[in-house]
Amino acid sequence: MKLRLDAVESEGALPESVRQTLENAFSEGRLPHALLFEGPPAQTLLLSKTVAQALVCENPAVRPCGQCPACRKAAAGSHPDIAVAGGSGGSRSFHKEEIAALRRDAFVRPNEAPCRVFILAGAEQMSIQAQNALLKLLEEPPATVQFLLTSENASALLPTVVSRVQRLSLQQAALPEDGGLAARMLFALCAPKPSALLYETAPLLRDRARQRATLDRFCALLRDALVLRSGGKPLLPETGAAAMAAKTLTRKSLFCALQLSERARRAVDQNANGPLLITALCAGLRDAIGK
Numbered sequence: 001m002k003l004r005l006d007a008v009e010s011e012g013a014l015p016e017s018v019r020q021t022l023e024n025a026f027s028e029g030r031l032p033h034a035l036l037f038e039g040p041p042a043q044t045l046l047l048s049k050t051v052a053q054a055l056v057c058e059n060p061a062v063r064p065c066g067q068c069p070a071c072r073k074a075a076a077g078s079h080p081d082i083a084v085a086g087g088s089g090g091s092r093s094f095h096k097e098e099i100a101a102l103r104r105d106a107f108v109r110p111n112e113a114p115c116r117v118f119i120l121a122g123a124e125q126m127s128i129q130a131q132n133a134l135l136k137l138l139e140e141p142p143a144t145v146q147f148l149l150t151s152e153n154a155s156a157l158l159p160t161v162v163s164r165v166q167r168l169s170l171q172q173a174a175l176p177e178d179g180g181l182a183a184r185m186l187f188a189l190c191a192p193k194p195s196a197l198l199y200e201t202a203p204l205l206r207d208r209a210r211q212r213a214t215l216d217r218f219c220a221l222l223r224d225a226l227v228l229r230s231g232g233k234p235l236l237p238e239t240g241a242a243a244m245a246a247k248t249l250t251r252k253s254l255f256c257a258l259q260l261s262e263r264a265r266r267a268v269d270q271n272a273n274g275p276l277l278i279t280a281l282c283a284g285l286r287d288a289i290g291k
């Protein structure tokens with residue numbers, strides 16, 4: 001059985017890695033019982049609805065076919081085995097009562113399809129109590145239930161919840177790569193001129209998506225530099241910047257720089273002021289390496 005995700009592209013390109021993971025798991029009938037799609041709300045919701053439709057579709061070859069009675073009901077939002085829950089939009093507006101209702105439904109046998117699908121849209125809006133209630137369900141899920149969570153920002157979820165779902169990020173769709181900016185930052189960090197790092201990070205100041213992507217990459221490069229310093233094998237394919245940093249900086253400096261960068265990365269998700277954050281990171285990084 002083949003999964004067809006073409007419809008999702010209308011809300012933005014789906015990263016090839018996400019498409020492949022979903023298609024393979026679906027065709028082999030081993031979709032993880034809980035998936036978390038991270039990315040823009042419209043795109044993640046559309047992806048959830050498409051996967052839900054595929055799970056109830058009756059076409060023997062390609063799902064969702066869009067033509068069978070189950071697909072039509074799913075498209076109309078009236079399929080009895082697909083339920084969509086979500087907050088009203090405000091922070092923590094997704095209450096534990098909704099999860100309690102979902103828990104009752106989860107143990108009821110599917111009506112028509114082989115499984116029941118629960119879409120939890122905007123999961124980061126779940127109250128802590130709601131997340132804890134969901135956690136119990138994720139720990140011992142009924143066999144015939146599929147959970148599809150969406151979130152703009154999965155780091156706002158309890159780590160215990162995130163650890164029990166398979167997380168697929170659609171973020172890189174909007175930003176395929178940072179154009180080598182993370183590597184240039186690392187070269188600039190080791191350069192003698194203090195202004196080099198400020199200069200390289202200027203494009204990041206007001207672009208949150210770019211801050212996320214670049215800091216993710218920058219942290220990965222620092223981790224690679226640490227690994228190279230201890231004689232290990234790096235993870236990233238391009239090792240120029242990491243190798244240079246491994247030669248130039250001490251283990252302690254690299255470690256401090258990594259900690260600072262990881263902290264800054266988390267602050268981006270907590271809506272920190274971009275220009276302040278990046279400028280403070282640059283100063284902190286220079287301090288960390290003793291320059």
Ligand SMILES: [Zn+2]
Pocket residue numbers: 057058059063064065066067068069070071072
């Ligand atoms: Zn169908």
